[in-house]
Amino acid sequence: MSARGRHAGAAIAALAVVVVLAAGEALAFVRSTTGNAPFFWKESCVPVTIYLNHFPEKSGMTQDQIVKSVAAAAHTWSTDAVTCDDGTSPYLEIVPTLAPAAASPPVVAWDAKNSLIFRTEMWSKSGIPGHMYAFEALAVTTVTARADGHIVDADVEVNGVNQSWMNFDPGVTAPYDQGETREFFDLQNALTHEFGHLIGLDHTCFIPSADNPFIGTDGKPRPNDNDLKPIPDCDAAPSDVSQTVMFNVTSPGETSQRYLSKDDRDAVCTIYAASTPHDACVLDTATPAGCSVGAPGPGRRAGWAWGGPAGALAVAAAGFVLARRGARRG
Numbered sequence: 598m599s600a601r602g603r604h605a606g607a608a609i610a611a612l613a614v615v616v617v618l619a620a621g622e623a624l625a626f627v628r629s630t631t632g633n634a635p636f637f638w639k640e641s642c643v644p645v646t647i648y649l650n651h652f653p654e655k656s657g658m659t660q661d662q663i664v665k666s667v668a669a670a671a672h673t674w675s676t677d678a679v680t681c682d683d684g685t686s687p688y689l690e691i692v693p694t695l696a697p698a699a700a701s702p703p704v705v706a707w708d709a710k711n712s713l714i715f716r717t718e719m720w721s722k723s724g725i726p727g728h729m730y731a732f733e734a735l736a737v738t739t740v741t742a743r744a745d746g747h748i749v750d751a752d753v754e755v756n757g758v759n760q761s762w763m764n765f766d767p768g769v770t771a772p773y774d775q776g777e778t779r780e781f782f783d784l785q786n787a788l789t790h791e792f793g794h795l796i797g798l799d800h801t802c803f804i805p806s807a808d809n810p811f812i813g814t815d816g817k818p819r820p821n822d823n824d825l826k827p828i829p830d831c832d833a834a835p836s837d838v839s840q841t842v843m844f845n846v847t848s849p850g851e852t853s854q855r856y857l858s859k860d861d862r863d864a865v866c867t868i869y870a871a872s873t874p875h876d877a878c879v880l881d882t883a884t885p886a887g888c889s890v891g892a893p894g895p896g897r898r899a900g901w902a903w904g905g906p907a908g909a910l911a912v913a914a915a916g917f918v919l920a921r922r923g924a925r926r927g
Contacts, residue, residue: 625822625863625864626823628864629799630746634746635746636740636746636748637747638797639747641688641877642689642878643689643690643691645692645693646693646711647712648700648713648714648715649696649698652715655757663784665764666764666783669855670789672691674691674792675689676690679865680862685872686871688870688871689796690878691792705722706752711795713788715754716756720732720734735782735787736787737756739752740797751794761780761782762781762783763784765781771849771850782847782849783855786854790847790854799820800828800843802831802838802839802845803828805819823863840853840858843861843864
């Protein structure tokens with residue numbers, strides 16, 4: 598998710614936006630764009646290779662717990678997990694594959710290889726100095742698309758440097774060490790949000806700059822949702838927005854973003870409607886390689902191989918899932 602913060606005068610700006618929005622229908626989803634075209638995948642599946650990068654040792658989570666979190670987050674957006682209003686299912690499926698334990702994570706770049714990388718050495722782009730991410734960011738997703746909006750590459754980086762992670766399944770609580778304050782975040786919760794970015798979705802709320810309510814802290818203008826309405830400020834978002842997976846706020850121990858809201862389902866059902874022309878899954882023709890950790894549908898195989906397309910690209914960095922201490926969901 599994008600960097601968040603409170604700014605002087607933000608409450609006034611937010612009030613003006615909410616008043617405008619309240620007069621219409623419930624807010625819809627928000628798509629990332631090249632500026633002129635919204636993002637989408639042409640293929641019926643998105644293969645993603647997971648690089649643990651010593652995350653089990655650094656985090657205290659087991660490999661099985663991590664794999665479960667990744668697979669469940671990917672499955673949340675998948676064909677057999679989403680039923681659209683017309684009874685159909687979207688054509689897209691995210692298929693994670695676990696890289697060998699000794700494999701070095703790649704740099705974040707357009708290489709036509711989608712990666713999920715646990716950063717454990719330095720919290721920066723590609724784990725190298727010079728492009729540090731916000732300290733409080735939980736994860737960052739970088740999506741690359743052509744000018745027509747079709748995505749050609751996506752990489753997710755998870756903050757394994759200065760954030761604490763757990764798998765908050767039912768009945769699980771964070772450990773308590775007297776005299777120590779640690780806040781744990783649910784890995785599946787964060788990755789469900791990041792996979793939303795990976796399939797072309799943007800945040801459902803906005804963080805205005807201190808000087809201009811129409812320009813965000815990232816220097817970009819306030820986007821519109823799918824109903825062409827300006828999205829609300831994060832600090833004044835109505836419940837329809839705050840309950841979406843793509844909402845720009847999360848809290849320690851929160852698991853509500855594991856589950857798609859109506860707007861999230863509408864997003865994947867609209868962008869990846871079964872009736873929309875699309876290319877066959879590359880996994881149906883590729884030679885299997887690696888260990889699949891997803892839940893492949895009929896005819897899907899583990900592993901993948903993908904050549905890089907040519908042409909002009911539009912690059913978008915989607916992504917911070919941020920920690921905000923004491924935040925509450927409405």
